[in-house]
Amino acid sequence: MAIAFPLQMSKPSGLTGRFWTRSFLLLMFSLLPSLAQANIDAFEFSNEELRNRYQHLAFILRCPKCQNQNIIDSNAPIASDLRIQVHRLLHEGFDDEQIIDFMVARYGDFVLYEPPVNRLTYLLWYGPVILVMIGLLVVVIMIRNRKQQANADEAMDSQSRERLNQVLKQKTVNSSGKKKSRR
Amino acid sequence: MNKRLILFIPLVLFFVLGFFFWQGLKLDPREMPSALIGKAFPSFTLNTVKDESAQITEQVLQGKVSLVNVWATWCVSCRQEHPELVRIARETGIPIFGLNYKDERGAALKWLDEYMDPYQFSLYDVDGRLGLDLGVYGAPETYIVDKQGIIRYRFVGVIDRQIWQQELLPEVKKWQ
Known part of the structure; x- marks a missing residue:
């Protein structure tokens, strides 16, 4: 009821109404890109498989500083460091399990989004x-x-x-x- | 009678949950246990902020209970913590080793010059490699390392007089 009431009050009528509705929608859509912002590092991958594994690892590892984000989502410097480490370890030939162990040895189980x-x-x-x-x-x-x-x-x-x-x-x-x- | 008791279940539940939520208020979700407690300090070879040609290794931590303090000039709370470290170094004689984390040498030198230097020396960890091995996730962090070079305690955040007296000093004494 409380929601319906103001909607009725400002119900767009005629041309001006449509104008304001459009302006409002435009404003809303212009805000969208900032929501969809993601971290795109300029990492080079020697092959597509490594890229996929990187994506997977960065998705399951949790940022120690921000806690409610995985390292791919976070802008924190520590998350960026960990992304660099994951990238480095991947290219040094470590397998996924070894990389996860590497992180757990330093940051504890905490660094895993899915606790063991x-x-x-x-x-x-x-x-x-x-x-x-x-x-x-x-x-x-x-x-x-x-x-x-x-x-x-x-x-x-x-x-x-x-x-x-x-x-x-x-x-x-x-x-x-x-x-x-x-x- | 039995039915009557059942009516009290919501009240009991309320108090049980209330107790846990109340306790939860005191917990710091940012506080996480270090994975390195009880493990040897990670090995490293680093130079120091003041001496580029130095070759310091983890051997330096052996023989005495010491503090390792992670700091940087870009870290605002480190500035807040600094006077307490100076006091601890002067008054207790417990050796404090600095770990200058992802910083610039020039800025670090200036800092030590301006605000006094409580450290035996500050390791110059410019790429944050030792910080990573330690599981550092935000400066300032302070580690208590025992005589055998084993990490015994990690404190994340600003050390003030109260925290030193109540949390860190008892822990240092325990291992001395």
Whole structure:
């Protein structure tokens, strides 16, 4: 509602409206390129395979300084240093695993975007699964309880219906006999 | 009775979560453990800011508990930290080795001249190679290296009087 209201107020009408809409869109689009900015280093690769491996490694390695970016995304000097190192190591013939080990030896597991499964990260990796299982268990228990309750209700129903019938029968016998009841 | 207790679950959950979030406020997400704790200081051969012909290796760190302080003239917080380092060097006699990280020799010399030099000497790591081997990700950083040349502690950020007294000095004493 709150969003719809101002939209109605400024609803473009006629030529001026269209003009402002266009200007606004133009402004928005002119802002887009700054969002899509990426780091393009002037790296030379001796072959396409190395370039692909570089892309992959720079994607999975995390910038130690900025933390929420991988090194290909980050403008931090340290990320640039690490990109240079990855490039250098690739051309020195290191394989991916060795390069990752090289980084981990210096910056710890932290430098990996996907943390390895070990004693410290069990909770991180398996915690969500355990939580989902607990959730499922709770749902199952709730459903079962509800079913039992429903069965019990039904049982109660048939019992009370019988009783009700009995009472009604008595009443009709009574009222037809002595006509004491007002209704 | 049982049903009543169940009603308290959200309250209990609230307090449990609240406790963890409250603790989380005190954690510094930028603080990350060094991968080199308990490992030997990486080997290097470097000259120093003041002596281009020097050939210093990691051997120099052996024999005494020492501090290795990563600094640079482009690092604003290093300037803030500097007086405390000068004081530590003067008052405690603990050797401090500088690691001049990705800097310019001229600027570094001027800095040491202007703000005093608390370092035994400053290794001149112009390409940041030793910094990389150490896992440096932002100056200033300070390492405590024991008598065997093994890294025992890493502190990232500006050392002030309080941090020195409460965090670093006890750690230095532990290894002395």
